[in-house]
Amino acid sequence: MIDLASRALGGSVVMANDESFGEKENLIVPTAADFTPGSFGHKGEIVDGWETRRRRTPGHDWALIRLGSPGVIHSIDVDTSFFTGNYPETCRLEACGVEGYPSPEQLTAPDVSWEEIVPLSALEGGTHNHFTVTAPTRFTHVRLSIHPDGGVARLRVNGRVVPDPRRFDGLTPDLAAREHGGVVEVSSDTFYSSAGALNLPGLARHMGDGWETRRRRGTGNDWAIISLAAPGQLRQIEVDTSYYVNNASGECALYGANSETTPGPDSPVWFPLLSRTRLQPDTRHFFDIAGTEAVTHVRFDVFPDGGISRLRLFGAVDSAAWPALALRWFNALPADQAQAVLTGTAGFDRDTARILTARRPLTHGDPATAAIPGLRGA
Numbered sequence: 001m002i003d004l005a006s007r008a009l010g011g012s013v014v015m016a017n018d019e020s021f022g023e024k025e026n027l028i029v030p031t032a033a034d035f036t037p038g039s040f041g042h043k044g045e046i047v048d049g050w051e052t053r054r055r056r057t058p059g060h061d062w063a064l065i066r067l068g069s070p071g072v073i074h075s076i077d078v079d080t081s082f083f084t085g086n087y088p089e090t091c092r093l094e095a096c097g098v099e100g101y102p103s104p105e106q107l108t109a110p111d112v113s114w115e116e117i118v119p120l121s122a123l124e125g126g127t128h129n130h131f132t133v134t135a136p137t138r139f140t141h142v143r144l145s146i147h148p149d150g151g152v153a154r155l156r157v158n159g160r161v162v163p164d165p166r167r168f169d170g171l172t173p174d175l176a177a178r179e180h181g182g183v184v185e186v187s188s189d190t191f192y193s194s195a196g197a198l199n200l201p202g203l204a205r206h207m208g209d210g211w212e213t214r215r216r217r218g219t220g221n222d223w224a225i226i227s228l229a230a231p232g233q234l235r236q237i238e239v240d241t242s243y244y245v246n247n248a249s250g251e252c253a254l255y256g257a258n259s260e261t262t263p264g265p266d267s268p269v270w271f272p273l274l275s276r277t278r279l280q281p282d283t284r285h286f287f288d289i290a291g292t293e294a295v296t297h298v299r300f301d302v303f304p305d306g307g308i309s310r311l312r313l314f315g316a317v318d319s320a321a322w323p324a325l326a327l328r329w330f331n332a333l334p335a336d337q338a339q340a341v342l343t344g345t346a347g348f349d350r351d352t353a354r355i356l357t358a359r360r361p362l363t364h365g366d367p368a369t370a371a372i373p374g375l376r377g378a
Contacts, residue, residue, distance in 0.1 A: 001074055001158035002178060005142065006030050008200055009068025009179050013050075014141075015104035016063035022051035022151055024063050027144070033153035035082035049083060051151030060147040061088075064107055069161040069179045070097070070140040072332060076118055077156035078129040078144070087125035088146035093118035095139035097334035099344060107141060113336050114143060138162040138332035163229055165326045168317050172235055176298070176313040177201065181229035185262045185297075188222045189213035189305070195224040197309075198300070204309035207243040212307035221303045222249075223265055226311070230325045231258065231294045234273060234315035239285045244307035248281040251303040256295035263297060270299055294318035323364045330369075331361040 005011040008030040016024035021043055026033075027050045039046045052061040073095065080087040094114040098107065106112070117139075118131045123146075144155055161181035167173070168180075176182040178199045187195035191214035197204070204210050213222045234256070241248040254274040257263050263270065273289055292315075300311055317325060330338065335357050342353035356362075362369055 002069070002071070002161060002183070003030075003156045004067045004069050004071050004073065004159050004161065005065050005155060005157040006068055010201065011068035012066045014064050014066050014107070016050065016061070018052040018061050018149075019050060020053035021045075022047040022049045024050045026050055027063060027152065027155045028065065029154065033079065033081045047082070047151060049081075049151050049153035051083070051086065052146070052149045055149040060145055061149050062143055062145040064104060065142050065144065065155065065157070067140055067142065067157065069181070070138055070164070071159045071161040071181070072136060072138055073117060073133045073142075073157055073159040075133055075158045076131040077154070077158065078123060078131070078152055079154035079156065080123060080125050080127060080129065080151070081153040082126065083151040083153060084125045086151050088123055088148070088150035088152065090120050090122055090147045091118070091129075091152075092116065092120045092145040092147070093131070093133075094143045094145070095135070095137070095141065096143075097138055097140045097337040099337055099340045102141075113334065115139075115334070117142075120147065133159075136332065137334050138329065139334070140337075161229070162329055162332050163325070165317075165322070165329055168230065168325075172314050172316050173229075174199075174312045175228040175230060175232045175234070175315050175317075176226050176311060177229065182313075183227045185225050185227050186265075187211070187224035188265070192307075198224060198311040199226065200310070204240065204242050207307065210242075210244065210307055210309035212244070212247065213302075213305045216305040221301055222305050223299055223301045225262060225265065225297060225299050226313075227262055227297050228295065228313065231296045231318045231321035232315040233294055233318060234289045234292050234313055236314045237274060237287050237289060238310065238312035238314070239279060239287070239308065240310040240312075241279055241281055241283050241285070241307065242309045243282060244309065245282050247307050249279055249302035249306035249308055251276050251278050252308075253277065253301040253303075255299040255301070256292065257297045257299070258294055259296055263299075265299060273298070276301075276303065294321065323369075327362055327364065327369070
């Protein structure tokens with residue numbers, strides 16, 4: 001699962017009704033919470049989380065979070081680490097899907113439909129409180145309500161990215177990017193750091209912000225397998241060894257596969273995309289790939305071990321895969337957002353948009369898909 005709300009993906013805490021002791025932005029910091037007892041500022045003890053004042057009036061506190069990458073939520077982690085005498089008694093989570101870039105005022109307007117994904121539930125202090133989410137809907141925002149007040153260190157909104165196909169149409173995006181739905185499924189070694197760093201957004205900030213394996217003393221080499229956001233033809237890859245000066249991988253190779261499931265590292269379905277190629281330390285490398293067939297997964301090999309900061313796989317979504325990608329997106333939209341897509345971009349009147357939305361899930365070949373944005377070729 002991917003933390004859809006993480007600041008690393010561009011998530012944002014757009015509004016909170018109170019943040020007297022701890023800033024709301026702490027909720028989505030990618031790193032684990034930390035706390036140094038006895039450190040005081042003008043507002044009291046300095047906390048690494050979102051903490052509200054002691055409530056003396058009826059009501060509860062809340063925070064609105066814009067997901068960095070919209071998607072289907074599978075679980076929630078309300079982390080109360082270090083909050084032991086001041087954690088909320090209960091919490092509730094709601095979610096919505098909205099077109100565009102709504103302001104806090106628009107998100108709190110009465111016409112926005114919020115769906116409860118975690119009912120009012122008890123919390124424990126100083127621990128990770130996990131909740132399962134079963135809604136199959138693609139959401140763009142969540143609202144955390146705590147009752148009556150208190151502190152939450154981190155909020156993790158774990159799920160799968162459902163990319164908006166309108167962002168891919170006619171472009172060659174990074175199909176491996178986590179923000180688009182690429183997933184590092186498995187790797188040979190995570191001794192120093194996880195291979196999950198390979199497809200994070202942005203450039204690495206230091207040597208600890210990449211994938212680094214232990215020193216290999218035997219034969220063989222290290223590898224990572226990535227499932228792409230959508231099947232596509234790769235055009236160019238970027239292999240970035242920034243900050244790895246004395247411990248960068250010496251060489252790399254890339255293999256592709258077109259498979260409904262993630263192939264194992266020794267599967268016969270892999271075919272070469274980039275032959276074994278020398279790498280330089282602390283360098284961004286770009287390699288062109290010509291005439292590849294569509295791939296759903298890649299295996300990235302490094303020789304013999306070492307560190308890689310980022311891996312980018314630029315390409316175009318395969319035309320044959322477009323219907324499934326687009327239908328998955330449109331069928332998962334909340335009803336209000338689906339109707340907004342139809343009336344705002346496609347020019348349908350409200351009644352027709354309501355009828356089409358009610359017909360979901362639309363399937364491949366349905367005549368209604370021809371006029372819907374993003375459903376090109378469906």
